[in-house]
Amino acid sequence: MIRFRKGGGPLAGAVAAVLACAVLPAPAAGTPAALPDARTAGDAGGEDAGRERRVSVRDVTVPAADGTGLAATVYGPSGRGPHPLLVVPGPWIRLPLDHVTLVRRYRALARAGYVVVAYDPRGFRRSGGRVDLAGPADVADASRVLDWALAHTSADATRVGALGTSYGGTVALNAAAHDHRVRAVVALSAWAELAGGFRINGTRAAGVVRFQELFGRVDGRYGPEVEAAFDEAVTEDPEEPGAWVRERSPASHVAGLNRHRTAVFMVGEWEDPIVPAGQTGAFVDRLAGPSHLRMYRGGHADSHTAGTGLVDRPEAWEASVAWLDQYVRDREQDGRDPQGGRGQRRWPAVALQPRTGGPLEEYAGWAALQEADRAVPLDGGRGSGRLVAGLPSAAESGPFPVAGPLDAVGVASVTSWPLLRPPTAAAYAGPPARWTVALRGHSLIRGVLVPDGPEGTVVVHLYDIAPTGEARLLTHAPYSFTGRRPGGEHRFAVRLPATAWDVPAGHRLGVVFDTVDHRYLSENRVGRALEVVPGSVRLTAPLRDAREP
Numbered sequence: 288m289i290r291f292r293k294g295g296g297p298l299a300g301a302v303a304a305v306l307a308c309a310v311l312p313a314p315a316a317g318t319p320a321a322l323p324d325a326r327t328a329g330d331a332g333g334e335d336a337g338r339e340r341r342v343s344v345r346d347v348t349v350p351a352a353d354g355t356g357l358a359a360t361v362y363g364p365s366g367r368g369p370h371p372l373l374v375v376p377g378p379w380i381r382l383p384l385d386h387v388t389l390v391r392r393y394r395a396l397a398r399a400g401y402v403v404v405a406y407d408p409r410g411f412r413r414s415g416g417r418v419d420l421a422g423p424a425d426v427a428d429a430s431r432v433l434d435w436a437l438a439h440t441s442a443d444a445t446r447v448g449a450l451g452t453s454y455g456g457t458v459a460l461n462a463a464a465h466d467h468r469v470r471a472v473v474a475l476s477a478w479a480e481l482a483g484g485f486r487i488n489g490t491r492a493a494g495v496v497r498f499q500e501l502f503g504r505v506d507g508r509y510g511p512e513v514e515a516a517f518d519e520a521v522t523e524d525p526e527e528p529g530a531w532v533r534e535r536s537p538a539s540h541v542a543g544l545n546r547h548r549t550a551v552f553m554v555g556e557w558e559d560p561i562v563p564a565g566q567t568g569a570f571v572d573r574l575a576g577p578s579h580l581r582m583y584r585g586g587h588a589d590s591h592t593a594g595t596g597l598v599d600r601p602e603a604w605e606a607s608v609a610w611l612d613q614y615v616r617d618r619e620q621d622g623r624d625p626q627g628g629r630g631q632r633r634w635p636a637v638a639l640q641p642r643t644g645g646p647l648e649e650y651a652g653w654a655a656l657q658e659a660d661r662a663v664p665l666d667g668g669r670g671s672g673r674l675v676a677g678l679p680s681a682a683e684s685g686p687f688p689v690a691g692p693l694d695a696v697g698v699a700s701v702t703s704w705p706l707l708r709p710p711t712a713a714a715y716a717g718p719p720a721r722w723t724v725a726l727r728g729h730s731l732i733r734g735v736l737v738p739d740g741p742e743g744t745v746v747v748h749l750y751d752i753a754p755t756g757e758a759r760l761l762t763h764a765p766y767s768f769t770g771r772r773p774g775g776e777h778r779f780a781v782r783l784p785a786t787a788w789d790v791p792a793g794h795r796l797g798v799v800f801d802t803v804d805h806r807y808l809s810e811n812r813v814g815r816a817l818e819v820v821p822g823s824v825r826l827t828a829p830l831r832d833a834r835e836p
Contacts, residue, residue: 340398341365349406349435351416351428358413359406359432361440362397368441371616373448374433374469375405376425376455376462377412379499380506385592392604399608400616402442406432408458410508417510418503420481421457421535429462433469444468448615450607453477453561453588457537460551464543471550471614473607474537476562476588479570481536482528484561485520488781490744490765491808493521494687495560521808538570545575550614552578554603556585557642557786558694560687560806564762565729565785568637568653577614579634580653581606582787584642586691610634639727641787642694648727648787656728656785659829663796665715672713672800672819674745676811680711680801682748684763687806700760704752707799713819716752717796717826726761726788728829732798735823736777739816742769743802744809747781749828750797751790758797762786765807776820789833798826 343363348356364370373396393403408425410418419425429449436442448471449459456477463469478484485492500517503509509517533539544551551574555567564582571580581603583590591603613631635649637656650656684690685700693699707714732747744767750758762783771777790796800819802811811817 340400342394342397344394347435347439349432351409351424351431353416353424355409355416355428356414357406357409357428357432359404359435360393361436362393362401362403362405363440364397364400364402366400366441368402369443369446370400370402370441371446371448371611371618372402372404372433372436372440372442373450373611373615374429374436374459374462375403375449376429376451376458377405377407378452379411379454380502381412382592388592396608396611399612401611402436402440404432404436404440408455410510412506416508418507418513420513421454421461422531423534425458426462426465429458430466433466446470446615446618448472448611450611451475451477452591456553457481457535460537460544461535461540463547463549463551464537464540467547469547469549470618471552471611473552473610475554475591475603475607476556476559477537477553477567478562479536479538479566481532483566484559484563486528487563487765487807489767489769490810491521492560492765492806493808494806496520498688499561538573541570541573545573548576549574550577550610552607552610553580554590554607555580555582556587556590556691556695557582558585558685558691559587560691561587563764563784565653568656568785571636572653577634578636579610579638580636581638581640581647582785583640583695584697585695586688589691589695639787641725641727641789642697642699643787643789644697645789656829659727659831660731660827661830663717663826663828663830665717665798665824665826667821668713668715668819668824670709670713672821673709674713674800674802674817674819675710676743676802676809676815676817677813678711679803680799681706682712682746682750682799682801683760684746684748684804684806685760702750702758702760704750704756704758704797707758711801713800715798715824715826719754719793719795720790722792723833724790725831725833726786726790726796726828727831729785730762730783730826730828731780732783733778733780733823733825733827735820736768736779737774737818737820738768738771738777739773740812741771741773742810743767743771743815743817744807744811745800745802745817745819746804746807747783748799748801749783749786749826750799751788752795752797753791754793761788761796763804765804767810769810790830796826796828798824 407414409416450473451459452475456474636652637650638647681702748763749761
């Protein structure tokens with residue numbers, strides 16, 4: 288039985304694998320060996336560029352080291368080769384529209400000259416075995432698929448990349464950290480810390496955990512460890528993740544990626560409940576090899592899946608292909624790192640799409656965002672700040688799981704500032720902005736709580752307040768505590784997930800506390816009092832002057 292204790296088992300929620308992630312293609316048995324494909328706009332060139340390629344598509348079974356059969360589909364380009372290779376572990380769940388879209392994308396990659404081997408990770412769909420959650424068995428399986436491709440296709444052993452979405456992206460990262468042959472990785476909406484979206488500041492994100500569990504059962508088969516992990520994620524007290532969880536977190540394998548100088552491309556979304564904004568930024572900042580992170584509007588995988596983006600070849604996907612072209616297909620054969628070389632594209636460490644619209648902004652690194660940190664003075668609030676636990680307020684995290692897709696089309700969660708009052712909410716506002724300011728990065732909320740019991744939970748929200756009183760949610764996070772002296776002062780600090788938002792002139796930033804949210808399990812006993820001490824709340828936010836020159 289796995290327990291969430293120090294040195295112990297998994298943080299099941301970590302099955303954060305995939306809200307509505309991209310789909311692993313699964314052509315029907317008997318697919319013709321050679322299919323003529325018309326070129327599509329944006330297809331890359333490659334060997335034999337200038338003439339239409341024929342793409343062979345076949346289903347195979349790759350035996351894992353322990354005998355488990357891994358079901359794979361091979362997309363092979365025409366020509367003698369050798370051809371660059373892409374190993375593609377599949378996602379947690381596949382949706383029909385994404386399935387169709389990715390089949391086209393993989394065929395386009397094959398026409399561009401890649402051998403693409405897309406496979407179902409163990410425990411999912413056509414593959415045998417039980418789900419491993421990007422652990423050692425999944426890592427070994429990826430290397431086994433690579434071995435098989437080198438032995439049975441026209442793949443070039445010196446030009447190997449890995450590509451994956453969500454769960455598959457995490458498998459790709461962990462595999463590259465252990466296999467030096469993987470020269471580059473594209474990880475779309477992959478987690479860096481397995482526990483990050485499911486245990487937040489001591490709070491259990493039970494709604495997200497259960498959602499992932501049910502989605503995973505559609506296509507996957509859980510063993511006893513994963514079953515126990517899901518149950519314990521919403522029943523056990525939050526504690527530090529143990530070795531089992533850390534082994535499944537790419538952040539634990541940075542040394543391997545740095546040793547191999549793996550070129551890592553990552554994509555994330557501001558409203559992803561599974562991979563909180565900022566987790567991948569901190570991860571990318573630790574990489575020594577070429578790296579690039581893009582952040583877009585939306586929730587989990589909304590920036591690149593057909594089901595939510597409604598675009599067959601969105602910008603995030605096009606950039607992913609460009610990265611693979613530079614670091615896999617066109618890699619210098621003498622081993623020289625092509626980053627910044629002649630004719631090579633230069634990639635900023637971080638590129639952000641603001642949630643309020645506009646072009647991508649470039650930054651030297653994730654840590655550079657916090658260089659704009661500054662204190663924002665807040666008023667004394669309205670009333671005593673005394674909350675009654677369990678009473679819902681007008682502040683909300685946004686309806687899960689549709690809040691992300693809504694954000695992708697520019698619809699943020701909205702409330703009315705005048706409604707946010709004790710005993711359901713404690714609200715504090717800053718001064719009106721004299722001109723437009725750009726909020727980019729993590730905000731920090733500090734203050735003092737006085738609980739009348741030993742444990743409790745508050746949910747902290749950051750809003751953009753218009754002069755009309757309309758308040759748009761920028762970011763939020765829960766905070767839970769236990770073992771406190773009833774009636775005693777308890778100092779706290781909550782670092783909110785990052786966001787990118789332009790606050791217009793005349794608008795104010797507002798901080799709101801309440802005690803209940805549908806995404807989280809509360810430590811509060813209903814009816815118990817919890818006071819936010821007036822005058823104690825402090826806001827530090829990364830704000831830049833966004834006035835027109």
